[in-house]
Amino acid sequence: MPGNQLVPLPQFPCSQSPTESMGSFCSRQQPLNEVDSDENIQAAEIDRRIAQETKTEQHIHKLLLLGAGESGKSTIFKQIRLLFQTGFDEAELRSYTSVIHANVYQTIKILYDGAKELAENEPNSLKYVVRTDNKEIGEKLSEIGSRMDSPCLTKEIAKEIATLWNDTAIQETYSHGNILQVPDCAQYFMENLERFSEVNYIPTKLLILQEDVLHARVRTTGVVEIQFSPVGESRKSGEVYRLYDVGGQRNERRKWIHLFEGVTSVIFCAAISEYDQMLFEDDTKNRMMETKELFEWVLKQSCFEKSSFMLFLNKFDIFEKKVHRVPLNVCEWFKDYQPMGSGKQEVEHAYEFVKKKFEELYFQNSKPDCVDRAFKIYRTTALDQKLIKKTFKLVDETLRRRNLIEAGLL
């Protein structure tokens, strides 16, 4: 190439005074020994502080939660919070009331609109036609559900929702929920309407009833983080973890994923019950295929070359029930699946098949130099707190072992 001149960029030690070639910017050529000594002290103090903070941070392991929308990752995040921190305080619980109400309205809207759509398009359409005297309620609820701000859930509205929910057409729609975007906890919402509509309803202080909060789907923008220590508060006995969930970013992941370069571990959540469902954003795309693509993409990112991978095969409880009703091979990725039998054995067989698929995917997409990064698969049901606690203990063990290996002690 003509006219190229290779210019190596030498390093100038700080004590050297500016040279002529720097041009007009540096007209204030102050020899360094005349610089205000206050400035020197301040700069030294800053350096000291940075060094100290960096040393403290070395003991903190960063964990990044990733997964497609609806993979259950935000629920896992909340679970970790409940398990290792003090849980939600009352003010925060109270703030979830309107969220629960909004979720109720959205759910019944999806069901009612879904019934209408099925009645129009399905061959066996009569079973999706809502009763005439419920239609007015349906239209009203559908309108409410489309608003940005939902009204409070009153006893009257709760009764109307219950009536509509009990309509056979709606029940029929619910059982064919996979082609619509019916949330997993629809039944839970519908069965607890009376409680939700109590005037003083706060998703309650009782730990068990915090299930309400876990069921609610909250959209976050930005990134949420929690810092915790799995084994009590003492930093000496356990590692300190910081878990990040980049929840609500509906944009190009590739533009911010590199910010997380060097995290200790990526916790990837895949909802294995979604093999027959379509995306919210694009109803021609299968959710499992989307998860597969996302996992492949994450594996290929050079910023995670040194990070451990923890794969949570999530929503196992829904998977368990679905496997009998809907064959795995409706999903293209699982098209070579051969059912073996029935009952519990079949569930295990199906689960092992899916697990193997993910394992193959992992090894196909990991570069040779990533061979010694840890990779573990866990079967999870994000709503089951005991299971999450147990799972996390295993994750902690893996990471501690990893730490020791890297330090050359194992």
Add this chain to the structure above:
Amino acid sequence: MSFSELKDRHVAATAMVNTLRDRLNQKRQQLLDTDVAGYAKSQGRTAVNFSSTDLVCCRTLQGHTGKVYSLDWTPEKNRIVSASQDGRLIIWNALTSQKTHAIKLPCAWVMTCSFAPNGYSVACGGLDSECSIFNLNSQVDRDGNLPVSRVLTGHKGYVSSCEFVRDQDTRLITGSGDQTCVLWDVTTGQRISVFGGEFPSGHTSDVLSISINSSNSNMFVSGSCDATARLWDTRIASRAIRTYHGHHGDVNTVKFFPDGQRFGTGSDDGTCRLFDMRTGHQLQVYSQQQANNDQDVPIVTSIAFSISGRLLFAGYSNGDCYVWDTLLAEIWAFGGHRKVI
């Protein structure tokens, strides 16, 4: 009208827009008889008359413990603010290399920073979808950190880029992953205008970079994942003044040319381009010849012009920094960091 009829009409309309766009492109190609380099060479211009010792690294500022994502100078060019993956903003005295402030940010995932024209404040933004302002004269807290003096909230996606408006210390423009740019009033924290988003002619994907015109601070340009750059007038939020096509990949960085009549862009497609602001023409492409296949082309992550505009500094994902002669579209010098710029 039924849903499927609407869908059909949408498909037809999109096809029509694409056809019109192609025709527009063809017309442009016909009118564009040469590029900047072709013209310059035909006029007998020769390479820049500096020698290799005129471009030297005069300072290496060390102190960040993570990748440096962004930096900005004060208008007097004597101080620098830098933002890093270690979750800190560091303010430097550019002449002495001393740090004057170090701010541990509440949200470590910072992507951009900017110095206020008066030199008293700095702004930063990132994955928290907010833009935080710090007043450098405030009292530090027990840990030696500056408190946040204002937070600009409202974006629904990460803040990729921010810049204070030159002659007004109270105004700031941000670019965001939510596909919009916003003009803020820093003193009240309110959004003055939103560019794009619900309003038509906005970007159709994440906004990655913005640059305010140095000659006319009412104009700014934004670069986006939708492979275009768009020109905006801050007084007219309802639509973009112009959209600039040409790149084949995300436009990661945009910078106005010193005279304010044109601007440069850098993209995932490995090229930098120079666009004329008023006509929309792509004046020049700055592209490295690659013998091997496209997958190895390093992407352009960051650019800057020299004061005269004769030199275009471009940072690439492989750690290289090329200095282009903007007139002749040749690489004039080369240097590099050890990792991605």
